[in-house]
Amino acid sequence: DGGITQSPKYLFRKEGQNVTLSCEQNLNHDAMYWYRQDPGQGLRLIYYSQIVNDFQKGDIAEGYSVSREKKESFPLTVTSAQKNPTAFYLCASSSTGIGNSPLHFGNGTRLTVT
Amino acid sequence: GQQVMQIPQYQHVQEGEDFTTYCNSSTTLSNIQWYKQRPGGHPVFLIQLVKSGEVKKQKRLTFQFGEAKKNSSLHITATQTTDVGTYFCAGSEYSGSARQLTFGSGTQLTVLP
Numbered sequence: 227d228g229g230i231t232q233s234p235k236y237l238f239r240k241e242g243q244n245v246t247l248s249c250e251q252n253l254n255h256d257a258m259y260w261y262r263q264d265p266g267q268g269l270r271l272i273y274y275s276q277i278v279n280d281f282q283k284g285d286i287a288e289g290y291s292v293s294r295e296k297k298e299s300f301p302l303t304v305t306s307a308q309k310n311p312t313a314f315y316l317c318a319s320s321s322t323g324i325g326n327s328p329l330h331f332g333n334g335t336r337l338t339v340t
Numbered sequence: 341g342q343q344v345m346q347i348p349q350y351q352h353v354q355e356g357e358d359f360t361t362y363c364n365s366s367t368t369l370s371n372i373q374w375y376k377q378r379p380g381g382h383p384v385f386l387i388q389l390v391k392s393g394e395v396k397k398q399k400r401l402t403f404q405f406g407e408a409k410k411n412s413s414l415h416i417t418a419t420q421t422t423d424v425g426t427y428f429c430a431g432s433e434y435s436g437s438a439r440q441l442t443f444g445s446g447t448q449l450t451v452l453p
Binding site for chain 2: 266268269271282316323324325326327328329330331333
């Protein structure tokens, strides 16, 4: 079955450590996204990529970094510069650019930083 | 920047009652998408509306896009316990040369058996 795989499901880190969240898709989608979800809030865009080796900052990119070396993969690094990293992180993909076609989401990674 | 307001934030209904959530945008939208997120799950795409005044139905769910393309609603008739979850709208518009997709804050639906 085609889909998006995020790993791990739960991640615990100490403050001051960088952590990388994995996202892989086999839908052959060009566009990939990272969203952050906090309790009682909507999804906020961190970064998105519409093509390999290119990515754009979203609304809350500070303290995060990404890479897109392969079409299938879009890992997100939460750096120690992110002031409030504890959240639910969702990776998504779409067949065309942002807002044009449905987003397919992974199961998410719940990051806790103490 | 674009803002998408969604109300209500929470809604509790008795099973069998109807439910409606509303989205309002500060700007005219190109299209609007709706997603459902079950408790502990991830958002799942429901539908996309593109045309002014468009109405689409999926079984007990009715989606509307306003004539001015600035508001939208999702109505569920005769709710069931399987409808429990958070419903999000996401409005798409052009900002400069780039398209944006902005999510509402969601309506969390609880259905009491």
